[in-house]
Amino acid sequence: xxxxxxxxxxxxxxxxxxxxxxxxxxxxxxxxxxxxxxxxxxxxxxxxxxxxxxxxxxxxxxxxxxxxxxxxxxxxxxxxxxxxxxxxxxxxxxxxxxxxxxxxxxxxxxxxxxxxxxxxxxxxxxxxxxxxxxxxxxxxxxxxxxxxxxxxxxxxxxxxxxxxxxxxxxxxxxxxxxxxxxxxxxxxxxxxxxxxxxxxxxxxxxxxxxxxxxxxxxxxxxxxxxxxxxxxx
Amino acid sequence: xxxxxxxxxxxxxxxxxxxxxxxxxxxxxxxxxxxxxxxxxxxxxxxxxxxxxxxxxxxxxxxxxxxxxxxxxxxxxxxxxxxxxxxxxxxxxxxxxxxxxxxxxxxxxxxxxxxxxxxxxxxxxxxxxxxxxxxxxxxxxxxxxxxxxxxxxxxxxxxxxxxxxxxxxxxxxxxxxxxxxxxxxxxxxxxxxxxxxxxxxxxxxxxxxxxxxxxxxxxxxxxxxxxxxxxxxxxxxxxxxxxxxxxxxxxxxxxxxxxxxxxxxxxxxxxxxxxxxxxxxxxxxxxxxxxxxxxxxxxxxxx
Numbered sequence: 001x002x003x004x005x006x007x008x009x010x011x012x013x014x015x016x017x018x019x020x021x022x023x024x025x026x027x028x029x030x031x032x033x034x035x036x037x038x039x040x041x042x043x044x045x046x047x048x049x050x051x052x053x054x055x056x057x058x059x060x061x062x063x064x065x066x067x068x069x070x071x072x073x074x075x076x077x078x079x080x081x082x083x084x085x086x087x088x089x090x091x092x093x094x095x096x097x098x099x100x101x102x103x104x105x106x107x108x109x110x111x112x113x114x115x116x117x118x119x120x121x122x123x124x125x126x127x128x129x130x131x132x133x134x135x136x137x138x139x140x141x142x143x144x145x146x147x148x149x150x151x152x153x154x155x156x157x158x159x160x161x162x163x164x165x166x167x168x169x170x171x172x173x174x175x176x177x178x179x180x181x182x183x184x185x186x187x188x189x190x191x192x193x194x195x196x197x198x199x200x201x202x203x204x205x206x207x208x209x210x211x212x213x214x215x216x217x218x219x220x221x222x223x224x225x226x227x228x229x230x231x232x233x
Numbered sequence: 234x235x236x237x238x239x240x241x242x243x244x245x246x247x248x249x250x251x252x253x254x255x256x257x258x259x260x261x262x263x264x265x266x267x268x269x270x271x272x273x274x275x276x277x278x279x280x281x282x283x284x285x286x287x288x289x290x291x292x293x294x295x296x297x298x299x300x301x302x303x304x305x306x307x308x309x310x311x312x313x314x315x316x317x318x319x320x321x322x323x324x325x326x327x328x329x330x331x332x333x334x335x336x337x338x339x340x341x342x343x344x345x346x347x348x349x350x351x352x353x354x355x356x357x358x359x360x361x362x363x364x365x366x367x368x369x370x371x372x373x374x375x376x377x378x379x380x381x382x383x384x385x386x387x388x389x390x391x392x393x394x395x396x397x398x399x400x401x402x403x404x405x406x407x408x409x410x411x412x413x414x415x416x417x418x419x420x421x422x423x424x425x426x427x428x429x430x431x432x433x434x435x436x437x438x439x440x441x442x443x444x445x446x447x448x449x450x451x452x453x454x455x456x457x458x459x460x461x462x463x464x465x466x467x468x469x470x471x472x473x474x475x476x477x478x479x480x481x482x483x484x485x486x487x488x489x490x491x492x493x494x495x496x497x498x499x500x501x502x503x504x505x506x507x508x509x510x511x512x513x514x515x516x517x518x519x520x521x522x523x524x525x526x527x528x529x530x531x532x533x534x535x536x
Contacts, residue, residue, distance in 0.1 A: 007338070014335035022323050088319035094285055096336045097309035 034121030063228030312376030
C-alpha cells in the first residue's frame with residue numbers, strides 16, 4: 001500500500017472517529033429509527049391478504065416518515081459534526097497540513113459513512129418485515145429499492161445541509177432569513193380567508209404552482225414526498 | 234542568515250482596524266518576541282501568517298515558502314498555539330493526540346507521551362473538564378510533538394497561573410534547545426519575553442514600531458536628562474524619540490541606539506547631558522510606544 005494511501009486512511013479514520021464522538025447519539029437514534037420504521041409500519045398497516053387495498057393505502061400514509069427521516073437526520077448529523085469547528089472558528093481544522101479541499105472531502109466522506117447505518121437499517125428492517133409477512137400473489141416486497149431511494153434522499157439532504165453549514169456566515173444568514181420570510185408568507189397567504197384573503201387567491205395559486213414544481217417529478221424535493229412503498233403490487 | 238518568517242508590506246483591513254505596511258523578519262533559529270498592547274494587531278498578524286485571513290497587500294513567506302500557495306507544506310512544519318483553545322472539546326486527551334498525530338507526518342509519539350506525563354495530563358480526561366492551564370499545556374504538547382521547525386505562539390501563557398506558565402515555558406525552551414527551532418511568540422507580558430527572546434518586534438495600532446535584537450532594545454533606548462535644552466540638533470547620531478519636561482528641571486529626552494561616545498557629540502553641539510538613564514524592557518517598551526504615538530499624532534494621517 002502506498003504511503004499516500006495509508007496516510008489518507010489514517011486521516012480518514014481520525015476524522016471519522018471525531019465525527020462519531022460528536023454525533024454518535026444522532027447516528028444510533030437514526031439507525032434504530034430507520035430499522036424500526038419498516039418493521040413497525042408493515043406490522044401496523046398490513047391487515048392480511050383479504051384487505052390488500054386498505055393495507056397499501058395505510059402503508060402509503062406511513063411512507064411520509066421515510067421522507068421526513070431522510071430530510072431531518074442529515075441536518076442533525078451535520079449540525080453535530082460541524083459544531084466543534086464552528087465553536088472554534090474552524091481554526092483548528094484550518095491549521096492542519098492539508099488543503100482545504102482535501103479536508104472538506106475527508107469530513108464530507110466521514111459524515112456520509114455515518115449515514116450508512118440508517119440506510120442499512122431501512123434495508124434490513126424492510127427485508128425482515130417483508131419476510132415476516134405473508135404476502136398474497138401479486139403483492140411484492142421492495143426492501144432494497146426502498147433502501148436505495150432512502151439513500152438517494154439522504155444524500156440529497158446531506159449535500160444540502162453540508163453546503164449550508166459550510167457556507168460563509170453571510171450566506172447562512174441569508175438562507176435562514178429567506179426560509180423564514182418564505183414560510184411566513186406562505187402561512188399568511190393560506191391562513192387569511194375572505195376579504196383580503198380573497199384578493200390573495202392568485203398569490204395562493206402561484207405558491208401552489210411553485211410547490212408543485214418543487215415536489216412533483218422531476219422537482220428537487222420529489223425524492224422526499226412521492227410514494228414510499230415497502231410493499232406494493 | 235536565512236529567515237524563518239519574512240513579511241513585506243502586509244496590509245489588512247476590518248471595520249475600525251487596519252494593519253498597514255507591516256514588515257517582519259524572523260531569523261531562522263531565533264526566539265522572536267512579538268510585543269504590542271492589546272488590540273495592536275498581533276493576533277491578526279499571526280492569523281495572516283497562517284493563512285487564516287487573506288491579506289489585502291504584501292507578501293508572506295514562512296520557512297522560505299510563500300503563503301498561502303504552499304500552506305499545507307508550511308503547516309506540516311509549523312506548530313501553532315492560539316490565544317484561545319480551539320481543540321475539539323468532546324474528545325479525551327488520548328483521542329485528541331491520536332487525531333492530531335494522523336495529520337502530522339513528523340509526529341513523535343514518545344515525545345507526546347513524555348510531555349503528557351510531565352504535564353500530568355490523563356489520557357482519559359475529556360478536554361471539556363481540563364482547566365485553562367491544562368488546555369494550554371495540551372496545545373503546546375500537540376505543537377511540540379509534531380516536531381515543527383517553526384513555532385507560532387499567540388499569548389500562550391495569558392491567564393495561566395505561575396506554575397503552569399513556568400512548565401509551559403520550560404518545555405518550550407527545552408524543545409528549542411534540542412531542535413534549534415524558530416519561535417515566534419506574541420505576548421504583552423514583557424518580562425516573560427525578556428528572559429529568553431533574542432529578537433523583539435513591536436507592533437502598535439497596526440504598524441511595526443521597532444524590530445531589533447533584544448540586547449539593542451534593552452540597552453539601546455535611554456533616557457537623557459538635559460538641564461538646559463537647546464533646539465534639537467540636526468542629524469543627531471542617535472534619534473531623539475521624545476522630548477518632555479523633566480520634573481527635576483530641564484527636559485528628559487528619549488533616544489534610541491545610544492552609545493557612550495554620543496555624549497561628546499551632544500556636548501559639541503551645546504547640549505550638556507547630565508545623566509543617561511537605563512530603562513528596563515517594560516519601560517523601554519512603554520516609552521517607545523509613547524514616543525511613536527506622539528510622533529504619529531503630529532503627522533497628518535492619510536485620507
